[in-house]
Amino acid sequence: MRLFRRLALTAVVLAGLASELAAAEADPRTAIALPADLRPAFLAHMRHHMDALDDIIARLAGADFKGAAGVARTELVPGSGAGFGRYLPLEFREMGLGMHRAAAEFATVAEAVPAQPAAADWQKSIAALQTLSAHCRGCHGAFRVE
Ligand code: HEC
Helix, strand or coil: CHHHHHHHHHHHHHHHHHHHHHHHHHCCCEEECCCCCCHHHHHHHHHHHHHHHHHHHHHHHCCCHHHHHHHHHHHCCCCCCCCCHHHCCHHHHHHHHHHHHHHHHHHHHHHCCCCCCCHHHHHHHHHHHHHHHHHHHHHHHHEEEC
């Protein structure tokens, strides 16, 4: 009887571990505990990033390289997330800085495009834009808020 109870207990413990592992597998991102009153502002800030990215692509679609650079410089500048910083782990903040640097680098590339862009100018600009969006993607794969 005692053995049976021990086996049953072991089964319960193993089932618990298995479901924890399954949960970790389902969402392996690091959870950031943001105070509930800051969460909406954090997500609104992120939606602003999405707007900026879309505005950049829209300017590029119109061959407006200077306009695209301007959006990157004014809307994706570092420090615009002030207020959340102290709740964010160092690795998160470094990824954020990487994104801002990529935005500045895109702006530099796009600003240098001449009035009559060649195929290589388009290619370089799109490559720099992709480096920027890779930073969005990288952080989204690594972190979530709760
Ligand atoms: C340093 C990390 C980081 C970077 C860089 C980053 N994000 Fe986010 N973003 C997050 C986290 C964390 C969330 C919340 C995800 C969750 O909890 O599931 C988020 C959420 C979002 C959301 C959802 C907002 C909502 O209302 O639910 C959008 C849209 C978004 N990000 C766009 C972007 C875009 C576009 C970029 C790049 C220009 C970007 N983000 C760069 C970390 C980042």
